[in-house]
Amino acid sequence: MISKTTIDNVFDTARVEEVIGDFVQLKKSGSNFKGLSPFTDERTPSFMVSPVKQIWKDFSSGKGGNVVAFLMEHEHFTYPEAIKYLAKKYGIEIEETQQTDEQKKQANERESLYLVSEFAKEYFKHVLFKTEEGKAIGLSYFKERGFTEQTIKKFDLGFSPDSWDAFTNHAIKKRYKLDYLEKTGLTIVKDDTSTGTATKMFDRFKGRVMFPIRSMSGRTLGFGGRILTNDKKAAKYLNSPESDIYHKSKVLYGIYHAKQSIAKEDNCYLVEGYTDVIQFHQTGIENVVSSSGTALTPEQIRLVNRLTQNITVLFDGDAAGLRASLRGVDLILEQGMNVKICTFPEGEDPDSFSRKNSLEELKSYLEEKSQDFISFKASLLASEAKDDPIKKADTIRDMVVSISKIPDVIKQEVYIKECARIMDISEAVLFNTLAQLLQKEQRDASRKKRSEKKTMEVVASEKKPVEKVDAQYELERKIIELLLLYGPKEEDFEELILETDEKGEIDFKPETQTKTVFRKIYLDLQEDEIEFTNDAFKELYTAITDRFMREEDLKVDDFVKVLEPEKAHAVTDILMEEEKYSLHNWERKEIYVKEKKHSVSQIVSETILNLRRELINQKIKELSETIKQQGPDDEQVNLQDVVDYITLKKLLSEKLRRVV
Structure with missing residues (x-):
């Protein structure tokens, strides 16, 4: 396990725009950066990075989060691997406890394939530099090609012994599973025809000099091996077969070392x-x-x-x-x-x-x-x-x-x-x-589109009707957004004091009060005993209010980094929602979007009123259902409750129209 001190140090040091800049070409866009999505095929930028908030959002795929979330999404790192990658990038010493055998067993299959590939890379390097066979054959070949020792080490070049199972036996002794050795293609396993069991094992790259193939972040995905003998039956170059981690059509040799220079x-x-x-x-x-x-x-x-x-x-x-x-x-x-x-x-x-x-x-x-x-x-x-x-x-x-x-x-x-x-x-x-030519392409594309549309219509006809928008979900999401963006901001709010006049009719009396957005939202929800129905938003609301109670402020970048990936993703979605409009350069078309910060109090009040109205709607429905199942005596009491709620809903609607 990596110590909390190391994790905190990594988050404090790492800059999301620098890390993502190693993988995506970013261009300045106001206070943010934009670029092409690394997750989809696109020609117009929909990928945004916020240096201020230290988060990113890809509007084409819907992905988003902090710097660790990017590495987990793009490079398929586990959380600890992402932390280690950042620590290495920024020269931070890692404090961690030794992994137990049980923890190693619990690593998922994909991660196991990476571990096996990394082990193989180190093994081939060791053979090249530390064994007589490696130095005499492999190292001599590389030096004949004009490579210096520094270059050989930079590219992690190696040598696989000219033996049928030297690597495989060594890996198994080191407790690496044969199943993963086979899935990475490092070992070829064949059934023994006499017994019907898989007992024959061969090293795929026997007697070859080795070129590790790495991802953009430096992970070992597979290998290329060159034979040094004049065996006409054997291929001159041999690559790792396709696996869960190596897809040759999606990899470029040297991209890891070249990305910054490119x-x-x-x-x-x-x-x-x-x-x-x-x-x-x-x-x-x-x-x-x-x-x-x-x-x-x-x-x-x-x-x-x-x-x-x-x-x-x-x-x-x-x-x-x-x-x-x-x-x-x-x-x-x-x-x-x-x-x-x-x-x-x-x-x-x-x-x-x-x-x-x-x-x-x-x-x-x-x-x-x-x-x-x-x-x-x-x-x-x-x-x-x-x-x-x-x-x-x-x-x-x-x-x-x-x-x-x-x-x-x-x-x-x-x-x-x-x-x-x-x-x-x-x-x-x-x-x-x-x-x-272009007309022909358009006709072909049109035919293809019509064909796909028919297919989609058939599929759509078999699907269930589209569900209605969940109003309460949207309102709870909006409250989280307002707390994150404007929590400590002081605003003048028009409070609605509920009063009953001499005739017994209910009305609202307006009264202006100055308070922070957090205090306004927190007190109003407390007063109405409103609880969030969405579990994720409920947990976020509790975490945010706890932070405000302790510190009376909330630094978004500090807050996001301590959240679990799923919650960090939800927060990023909320925070970066408005940033997508800057991708379209509306100002160039002389269209100017009014920023939300100019009417914060209005939006806060409107959101709370709408939430109250939604909850009243739900209460009216519940009472109506209850009335259907009750006798005449109880029915009259519940009918009066319904009338009172409808009156309250009417007053809220009038107030909302005035605010809007």
Whole structure:
């Protein structure tokens, strides 16, 4: 267990905007920051971070909370892991008690897979540096590739012994379960045909140098292993299989080490292999990631899109397969990103070229040789078409197809004009072709939408009717919001003193009193003996009022950090509700939204009156049901109660109309 002192120290030190800034590109928006949601596919920012309140809210997915909640949602950390991650980031020493064997057993399966992967990474590193086999084979290979010991340690490179079960046996001796070794893909388990039991175990990465694949936060997800022998039957590179923690289509090799540099340089270099990434880092260019030999996916592109809008794709000098690789460029364009392409001289790749050149020479080459995607694609396809008119027509259509993927219409027009200039064809023809392509896409999208709508209608017809809005829930939520935002604020409230005149009729006499919002709400609810019906709001109300009773103030960031994740999420929803309007930049459209703080007393009074009216409505319904089941004697008494409540409801309604 991590000590409370350490947890308090972490919360006091960690800044939510700094931590989230490692994963999402944030831009200033008033007193807050905004960015693209890291949880959904979007092109318009709906993700808000409040440095003042030290909370965040993602309006597209509904997620929100404090800095720990972000790490738990985004990186799937447990609470202790999130605290440890922040402690490491801010150089805070962790005080904790040793985990017992029982506590280790209670770790969930996903967490167990992470633990096994981390153990494997450390094992492979140990073999590389501390064993004769590792030093003679693995370390020698890395040094032949030009990697320094510092670089090898930075990327946690390792070596798996050339033995069928060396790693597996060692892991089992250390009490790691075979089930998790198999699920991570580190161990291959096969049934013994003679007995029908799973007794044959093999190390998947036997005799390979190891490249740990890490998440954006640094967790070990899986491995890539390169064989060093000339065995033609074995794959040169072998990756971990898909698991609950490793999805190759959603991971970019090197993103952990590159994320800060990508955001700082506002550009990301995309290469193909592990060694390309490592060699670039060693040379001094750190904003580089790799798709690890797999075809580029939208999920991988979105990882980069959180950090920058600019990607430079680096291709080997070997032109074979280059055209197929360009399909990934279209995917990048679809995400609304800016793409440049750079190729190396024939026979060179990013690894070999960066080894032969200094940092200045490499930077200069990348700057001079990086072409806009349309110029590069035009020159490549035009050289293939040569003097063949049919091939040239296909080339031009291919380029227009790429342009049609761009969501920004201004960029589309600029690229069409550039394409017309390069390919010596009229702009009108290209614009006409683009229009046809876009119309076809719209028709296809429309058909798909109609099909989905029919499906949804069928599903909806089978569902229960939509439930009505729970008025009391909304009013209780509003009270929590008012306490959080304006609790210690002093306001002039028009109190309603209930009086009965000479004729016996009930009326309200207004009287102005100055008090804090907290005191107004607390005393009014106490006076009416009102209790919250929603359990979460009831607990929050108790926690908030206890804090005000003790301190007469409530610092939101301090309050949120001590709450359980679920309650912290509820508080964030409430606090960030109004921030979403700033995402739309209404001021640019000359629409100015009146801020709530200008009429706090009005909103507080209105909320309490509405809550009273809602409770009176409930009481009238209860009495009406009781009357139906009672005899004539009791009925008259209850009827009078109903009349009194209706009179009170009428007075409240009149008062609400005047306030509103």
